[in-house]
Amino acid sequence: MREQVLRRLAALIRDVIGEDWVAEMEIGDQTSFNQDLELESIEFVALAERLQAEFGQHVDFAGWLAGKELAEIVQLRVGAVVDYIVTCLSSKSAA
Amino acid sequence: MTSDVAIIGMACLFPGAPDLESFWHNVCAGVDAIGDVPPARWDPAFYDPAATAADRFYCRRGGFVDELARFDAAGHGVMPVAARGAEPDQLLTLELATRALADAGYADRPFARARTGIVIGRGNYAGAGRARLEQHVRGAEQLVVALRGLVPSLSEAELARVKAELQAQVGYVPDAAIGLVPNLTASRVANRLDLQGPAFTVDAACASALVAVDQACAELGAGRSDFMLAGGVHLCHDEAFWSVFCQLGALSRAQQIRPFDRRADGILIGEGLGVVLLRRRADAERDGDRIYAVIRGTGVASDGRDSSLMNPRVEGQVLALERAWAAAGLDPASVGLVEAHGTGTPAGDAAELETLRRVFGPPPDRDGERVGLGTVKSMIGHAMPAAGIAGLIKAALAAHHGVLPPTLHCEEPHDAVERTRFRLIARAEEWRQAERRAAVNAFGFGGINAHVVLVGVAAPSKPAPRAEERIFLAAAASPAELALPASAPDRFAKLGSGPCRLAVLDPTPARLERARAIVAKGRPWRGRDGIWFSPRGLIADGGKLAFAFPGVDATSVAGTIEETGAGIVEANRRAERALRAAGVEPDVLLGHSIGEWSAMHAAGMIRDEVLDGFIARARPGALAVPGVVFVAAGCGRAVAEEAMAGLPDIALSHDNCPHQVVLCGVEASAEAALARLRARGVLAQRLPFQSGFHTPLFAGHVAVHRDNFATLPLAPARVPLWSATTCAPYPADLDVVRALAVEHLLAPVRFRELVLALHDAGVRVFVQAGAGSLVQLVEDTLRGRPHAAIAASEPRRALAALWVEGQEVDFATLWPARAALPLDLGVPLVRFGSALAVAPPAPAPAPPGRLASAFAGTLDAIARAQTEVAAALAPSTRTSLRTLSLATMPELIDHTFFRQPEGWSVLSDRHPVVPMTALIALMIEEAGKLAPGRVAVAVEDVRAFRWLVAATPVAARFVCRRDGDRVAVQIDGYAEATVRFAAAYPPAPSDDTAPLAGATPAPHTPEQIYADRWMFHGPAYRGIAAVGPMGADGIRGTLETGAATGALLDNAGQLFGYWVMLANAIDRMAMPVAIARLELYGPHPAPGERLACTVRVRRHDERAVVADLTLGRAGRAWCRIAGWEDRRFTTDERFWNVLTFPERNLLAEPRAGGWVWLSDGYRAAATREQLMRRYLGERERAAYEAQPPLAQRAWLSGRVAAKDAVRDLLWRGGAGPLFPIEIELDGETVVGRDLRVALAQQGEIAVALAARGRPGIAVEEDGDGARVRAALAAAGQARGADPRRLRVADRTDERLLVDGLWVDTRRHGRHVVAWTVSET
DSSP states (O other): OHHHHHHHHHHHHHHHHOOHHHHSSOOOTTOBTTTTSOOOHHHHHHHHHHHHHHHOTTOOHHHHHHTSOHHHHHTOBHHHHHHHHHHHHHHHHHO | OOSOEEEEEEEEEBTTBSSHHHHHHHHHHTOOOEEEOOTTTSOGGGBOTTOOSTTOBSOOEEEOOGGGOEEOTTTTTOOHHHHHHSOHHHHHHHHHHHHHHHHTTOSSSOOOGGGEEEEEEEOOOOOHHHHHHHIIIIIHHHHHHHHHHHOTTSOHHHHHHHHHHHHHHHTOOGGGGGGGOTTHHHHHHHHHHTOOSOEEEEOBTBTHHHHHHHHHHHHHHTTSOSEEEEEEEEOOOOHHHHHHHHHTTOBOTTSOOOTTBTTOOOBOBOOEEEEEEEEEHHHHHHTTOOOSEEEEEEEEEEOGGGOOSSSOOHHHHHHHHHHHHHHHTOOGGGOOEEEOOOOOOHHHHHHHHHHHHHHHOSOOOTTSOOEEEEOTHHHHOBOGGGHHHHHHHHHHHHHHHTEEOOOSSOSSBOGGGGGSSEEEOSSOEEOOOSSOEEEEEEEETTTEEEEEEEEEOOOOOOOOOOGGGOEEEEEESSGGGOOOOSSOOSSOEEEOOSSEEEEEESOOHHHHHHHHHHHHHTOOEESGGGEEEESSOTTTTTOEEEEEEOOSOTTSOSSOHHHHHHHHHHHHHHHHHHHHHTTOOOSEEEESTTHHHHHHHHTTSSOHHHHHHHHHHOOTTTTEEEEEEEEEESSOHHHHHHHHTTOSSEEEEEEEETTEEEEEEEHHHHHHHHHHHHHTTOOEEEEEEEEOTTSGGGGGGOHHHHHHHHHOOOOOOSSOBEETTTTEEOOSSHHHHHHHHHHHHHSOBOHHHHHHHHHHTTEEEEEEOSSSSHHHHHHHHTTTSSOEEEETTSHHHHHHHHHHTTOOOOGGGGOGGGOOEEOOOOOOOOOOSSOOOOOOOOOOOOOOOOSOGGGHHHHHHHHHHHHHHHHHHSOSEEEEEEEESTTTOGGGGGSBSSOOSTTOOOHHHHOBBOOHHHHHHHHHHHHHTTSTTOEEEEEEEEEEOSOOBOSSOEEEEEEEEEETTEEEEEETTTEEEEEEEESSOOOOOBOOOOOOTTOBOOSSOHHHHHHTTSSOOOGGGOOEEEEEEEETTEEEEEEEOOSSTTHHHHHHHHHHHHHHHHHOSSSOOEEEEEEEEEEEOSSOOOTTOEEEEEEEEEEEOSSEEEEEEEEEETTEEEEEEEEEEEEEOOOOHHHHHHHHOTTTOOSSEEOTTSEEEEEOOOOSHHHHHHHHHHHOOHHHHHHHHHSOHHHHHHHHHHHHHHHHHHHHHHHHTTOOOOOGGGOOEETTEETTSSOEEEEEEETTEEEEEEESSOOOEEEEESSTTHHHHHHHHHHHHHHTSOGGGOOEEEEETTEEEETTEEEEEEEETTEEEEEEOOOO
């Protein structure tokens, strides 16, 4: 499942950024939102919206981000978001 | 030839190559530097591909150096105004001769100037200077003569005005005449560089440069000179020149220069110049000069009587070649590279190939290798008299570096190439001969042929360039034609022209590789990895350009909303100026929140000083609404409205973009909405402002603003401005605009809808003019639609991005520190923007009275009547340009605000400013031209808006409008006044002699006032001759009239300023900003005349001081001034001391322990400007401007503290006076001194410590664990380590041991400071 989530998340990121370079870029667990993707704050919001549309209310990306320090957000990597989504989805299926 | 001649220095400037390094790079990389003719060189109207007429050209491609033609006027001691008028080839020859000397290491090293000469090859074509003069003299007269015949109704006065207007636009500078004498191309160099050998130009058409080299070699060979500069110059693309070549059919119809290709159909004209420094080889070797190559022989020959103008004769060429090889004593068969003349005309190529066959022999046999042949003309076009020096420099570098460079566009070689022993080189190759012998051809019209034989000498390395200049630009008609070199030069480079554009910052090979892949894909790429690419830019495609001004937004830092707002408006203004300086003009303007005020200002609706007043009035609290808060939410408008549903007193204030809105409401409602949003998974947070701005909650506070707007002086917009309140263009009716400005405070900012509306209206490029996050808002709103959002806050990136979209920009504005003057190489056609408002002339003045004195009274009356008539008939408006600079007003060197060390060469660091009184004098003078024969009797409503800084020449526009006896004058953007005229002066009232209240003698003599820096003025403005007595309500003194413009009234202002300084302990500095009314009762006193001056202070508060002044002579008033207002600036004693004696005083306070403490509470914009200019040099000011505006304040505090820490340390070590500007910081290191500075900041507090090792310092707000935290931070800084990984190993009271370092700590007010103790 983790592989699927990563692929899906990568597709959503490409969609939000919507520029050529990200289409050809490999997005993996170690990809940094800040350094590699240069995601702006509003793009984070757009990504949160898409995640919610894709995975439903159980994935409260915005809420999860809100609980983080700025320094943590700056260092955020794609893998961490994948882990978070996987956790949400498994607790949902457990429930 | 009797001796070998060494080439020891070289410099050049050719299309695509601003210098020698770039030239060699381009030659090796095969860079095609051909482009379309810039419109300023000849007007696009002349281009007609089908034309046969002499005044239309079928070709428009060539090699051009316009953007590269820059001259360091100050460095060469040439006044910029003179430089603008001089022939560009003279100035650039001087620039390059200097560079060639520097290249050889003789910039500072002494050499035999008395035995140094210069010979420059130059054709007698009209350069830009002569073309301007031609237009000024003959062109202007021709226009008048033509108009007089065609439109008989025009009066002579009207014709005179047409002529004057044309001449003004042509821009010929009368002082420039000497700069147009052709031989000065050589003699100016001799003059400036103090060379006493022969200095002359030679004209041998296209062979000129090599003939110059031949002459120089002969001079050295004969032992008459020891050093010779030689070269060639051609900077001429004027219409006549092109016409000749078109009529001869010499230009390529295919618009492609293809030397030695069977498809070659003509030349493309290039330009440029090169200079080499030559010495006898033995001398050069003895003195250890670096030698590029040795000239072994030169040969010059004419075709003799067989010559025909268009058909070169092989025999003459052969003769020149044979003479050169004979002089060299070498076998022509040993040649390894021939740099051919190779013009790309069928006849020329065929003749040259035949010459090569005859001199160098037939093709080699089967095993033999063919020899390299090429020409740089394939890359830069035919540089005419300079062609030979381009070839010589190329050949010398090729032989020096051991590279056989390529020749372009010769894919199908001419048949005759096969019959020679040569081959054309397609790609750079290693030149594998032990002794590399090269030869250079240059053949001129009329049959003058020159040839040079040289041998390469191997060696050296080059210094690194400045990183910020590494910008690589390439343009072409389509991606397929955009050829990229494998490497880019180490500095700014721009190649080609066309709508398909690529920009690469710091073009490393890897980045260029990536760029190549992007170009190959052919899709736009906007900024990632410092690369921009567009196959067809948005602007090139017709898209409009908008400036979007930021306001207070979610990313603004905390502070009161008014302070933040003032900072933002100021930053917006700077960004707009920088964009406009770079040549970027908006099609439309918009603003976000209070950014809309900036947009109104940019549109010309509100003037600079009105905006300043607005900012000044925005005192803390003016916009505050207690209990009302903002919430920023990461969602769209619909979600936000749901979250507010049913809540009282809350509204949407900003609809920013689909994923960001701002709500504004009373505390309880805001919190409730915040909770609802968070519950829905929406990122949301409170903003640190309390205001009801942009909602109905502000309604109760709007009255004062409504009053402000009601009286706000407004002008119609010059650039379309769109409102974020209505999402439509601003109304034309100014009263409706006023209503809209109030509405703007109460209605939401509909930024998202506005951006969509503008996109619908054709705007494709949005430039954020200021700091903030508008770029994100635009991108989120326009996701998926064609657009570019560009932040001006990063100038290098912004200009690259704009250029790629099709906007022409001047990149040189990015590195002003170089301050080289751009030279205009062309004389564009003059176009009149609007019909001339023609008015009747002023009649000639009355004839002098020749009759006896008995009739004198009658004659006077007639004369008066005539001048009345003249005044009534005089034109009612007049606009003129005056260049204000140190050249036109040398006295300004004595009116500089910032004294710097003796001999400090950077003029802008001194800040020479035109005094307000000089502006008044100039306004009276200009106004007087609309009131001939009348005298100025009063000047009213004088206001100065902005300092007129004359560090670089300012073209000040004077606009005068006459209404009866009053002439309103504006100096665009700087000052305004109304001058009143009359036939004669009114009777003078008596002087003001009433006593002053509680009068005492003044505490200083005039000498002390100047020496102790109460006044910053230099000799030309030191007119106070006696001072005192002074009283509680004013001061008296005696003024001696000076010769400098405005000196006398400035001295009266000084007397007033001196009183202000003595009357206040703080905020002592005061500068004049306005005069209500100034009355004159006689002509201006002559220099040396003394006047009594009385100052009576009428109003004195914390912001301003207002006084009335009288200047009198012999008991009668000469001038009475009512309502002279001085604005006071924030200064405390420390600040004052630093301003007056910066070389002896610190702003930061030194503390025991060797560190300094700065509590930077200086807030007012004018005060910060003072601080900035007092502490920062030119380069640092650029760095300061590059900071985001909200970060500038802290950045400056840090610089001040750091510089003061260094000065304190040096003074403790016994150093003498040191100006802040003498300390330059590069990060933590002090440039040129073995010192480092540690810096820490906390709010307004900055602390700094300088030391030889690596110091550390920290400041923390006092509280639990503050001492340890500070100590760890200081140690971490010193060790370059993460403080969280350090531990306190030992401690005694205030001293802690961390990681083997002792750190002292001390409580200081509400802070704790920790600093490393030097290990002694």
